[in-house]
Amino acid sequence: MNSLTEENYLKALFSLSNEKGEVNVNDLSKRLEIKMPTVTSMMKRLASKKLVNYESYKPLRLTIKGKKEAALIIRKHRLTEMYLVEKMGFGWEQVHNIAEQIEHIQSPELFAKMDELLGYPKLDPHGSPIPDKNGKMVWKEYIKLSECKAGDRVKLSAVINTTTDFLKFLNSRELKLGLKLNIKSVEPFDKTMVVNYGKRMSETLSHTVCERLLVEEA
Amino acid sequence: MNSLTEENYLKALFSLSNEKGEVNVNDLSKRLEIKMPTVTSMMKRLASKKLVNYESYKPLRLTIKGKKEAALIIRKHRLTEMYLVEKMGFGWEQVHNIAEQIEHIQSPELFAKMDELLGYPKLDPHGSPIPDKNGKMVWKEYIKLSECKAGDRVKLSAVINTTTDFLKFLNSRELKLGLKLNIKSVEPFDKTMVVNYGKRMSETLSHTVCERLLVEEA
DNA sequence: TATATTTGTTAGATTAGTCTAATAAATTAC
């Protein structure tokens, strides 16, 4: 069994690897807000548990076992978020911190029950895939809204980099998953987009926002 | 903020105090399965946080503040047990270990939501009172079934000393809270009782079982 | 390429939470 701390390192390493390929001690240190020497020593510990392949001065890599354990923690996190939103009535901007704690609960029964009550969902409230019981996780092929062009009609399918403030911003504009968006124009200077959707005929979205919205063909 | 470990000491001390009045280092040591020197040093820590009144060789006493914090952890535990049973479909014998973990979650919103969804329950699935938001908790005046006599008609209102095995035993006899029991006879030799209830016309209950069943006048 | 900067490791200290061994106080038994 891994400690809560070890689980947090695994999860962070897993996420960073998916985000940017090679992960350094420095990257992990910044993500976890833990000093580099501490990270180095934890990497040695996780290496001794066969969860990480660690060699001095080389990029950090999870082993197959490490990836699986990380994915199963993320599974618990995302099932919890989905449960909190779907069954308890929380908003998608409220669930991260609670799930961050509940993901460490040791009880296969609890998560099996959530899964069952939710009808075995494939995606969490932010559109991210929920890894299956074996830790398998597949992202559908989305593109960023920022990569689309004027005239495109797309469906909003996932949101990434989901800070509370960003999610509150999306709430304020009634931007929800599943929504169809029409891109009216893209400002060449700053890549700001003007879109319409639902009853909103002309909403302006900054490039920063558009980069965090994942869409597919409508 | 108290650590998970500190919370467990507070909770154990609170429960032991309610069970037997004066609590020694030795009692707490046995309850937590932690050696006495460790308990002594934790008591000094909790004393420095004004949660426990500690004097060498004297019985341990929670301060008002310590009692309140302990009761609020028990509140989270019992709300969670109730939620797991009422909203997720777990059996009363399955919820203790999950609640034991979830009681440490730091999220007033989560427990407020459980409370709301449950309709502000006063009792947990075992009939124990749920402390209110101020840590106030009142036990109704129950007596042990073992203290009743032949001919009494009583209502089963709470169960105590609820190990998983005991709760499974109750399940196997269809013994649930709210049930009306008629005491047919009490064996003077070993205090075994013969009772009937529901469709069961003659069930024999050992003294050990009867001491763990709390009843009130039917 | 030599130097400066960034990144990573080693060494050593700190705190929380645990233990065992030794000792001391309190209680119980004779």
Place this chain on the structure above:
DNA sequence: GTAATTTATTAGACTAATCTAACAAATATA
């Protein structure tokens, strides 16, 4: 009322998880 037993404390060691300071390797820059 002394001795035996139980209970409690002190002292010292250990692991997990963190830190800072110093040094070393790798990378970027001039």
